[in-house]
Amino acid sequence: MTQNSKLKVRHLQFLECDGIGEDRGFHFKKKRRRDAPKVKDQSELPMPEELFLKYGNSPKQYANSGKRDSNILREALIRNGVDPEKGPGNILEFGCANARVLRWFCDWAYHGEAWGVDLNSPMVFWCHQNLSPPFHFAVSTTAPNLFFEDRFFSLVFCMSIFTHIDDLYLSWLAELRRVTKPGGFVYITVHDENTHRIQAEQNAPNLAKRTETTAYQEFLEQDSDFCSCGRDWKSLISFRREYLVDVLSSFFEVVEVVEGAMAGSQTAFLLRRL
Ligand SMILES: C[S@@+](CC[C@H](N)C(=O)[O-])C[C@H]1O[C@@H](n2cnc3c(N)ncnc32)[C@H](O)[C@@H]1O
Structure with a gap:
């Protein structure tokens, strides 16, 4: 297996967050990777307390929403030649x-390195404490500069991220291309x-949040190509x-376009890096 040996953490950005220590310091205890038994399936992984963005009103619904969104991606990859047992790498x-x-x-994480990155450091640290192994996690930055070497990944996926990057x-597309192997896949919704x-x-x-904005009204009236309602990570x-x-x-x-792929309404694009 290829190790990400040239990994260099250039920038770590910790978002302002409430609840991690009154003095805004924080600490955690992490189980050692070597002591962790192999995870058979996702049901053995702990669920977060916060059901982020309400992709469900109960832990079960939340889990099912992830299953649905992941299955649409998994099926598209398998249709395009990815090994269903081992995954892409x-x-x-x-x-x-x-x-x-x-x-x-x-299941696929044991056949390569599987990483998750996000700006939201409290969530990333929760993942780092609770879901690693089998996954690896790191906090990323708003700047399009990931700390992975060129052509490291066979699959990069983004579920509702290009719905917020203005x-x-x-x-960011150029950066995702850089870290993807030739022949590898990128999936965005x-x-x-x-x-x-x-x-x-x-x-x-x-x-409703969109239609109230002038930018969106003008996007429709002027037949524009791109519209940002808002100017932060919650921009629509x-x-x-x-x-x-x-x-x-x-x-x-562009390999496939799948409508209603993410959360029932977003359109997904399965892309191959040439
Ligand atoms: C709508 S949520 C989707 C979360 C997750 N993909 C899911 O489907 O449950 C958007 C996520 O994108 C993250 N995000 C937005 N811009 C980002 C960026 N430039 N780099 C990394 N993460 C970003 C936010 O912190 C947030 O967690």
Whole structure:
């Protein structure tokens, strides 16, 4: 197995967070990797207390939402030649939060290195304490600069991350391409016209947040290609699909487009690094 021996942590960014010690210091106790028995399946992994962004109202619903989103990705990979038993090799979930989705890849994690990174340091540290092994975790930065060597991963996936990255989306696509092996896969989910249609039918709160903004009204009226409602990690980003396919095609081969893939409404793009 390839070891990520050149791993260099260039920047660690700790977000301001409440609840980790009154003086904003923090500590943790981590079990030793060598003492940990092999995990048979995700049901042996602890569930986080915080059901982040309410992908379900109970731990069971939360777990099932991750299973559903991961299965759509898994099936797309298998359709495109990935070994169902061993998986693709080294895996990265970019924007893993508390590993709602990554946890469903613990079978594949033993056939390579499986990493999760996110800006949200409390969640990453929870994962580091509770889900490692089999996974590896690290806090990443808002700057498009991951600390992995070139061409390290066979799969990089991003579940609802390009729905929040505003002006740096091109730079992030270039960075994800850099860390992916030629022939490897990148999977991203986005809001596009189909998402808006589904959300309108469901009267979803996300749509209401968008429609109230001038940027979104102008995006519709002026037939624009890209729209950011807000300017932080919670920005709601919309792409016109035709524009996005054009952009993605300059970095990757677009292998499949799957509608309703993430949380029932986001459109997924399975991409291959040439
Ligand atoms: C909508 S949540 C999705 C979380 C997770 N992928 C899931 O499906 O449960 C978006 C996540 O992206 C993370 N994020 C946003 N911008 C990021 C960036 N530039 N680098 C790393 N993580 C980012 C946020 O911290 C947040 O955890």
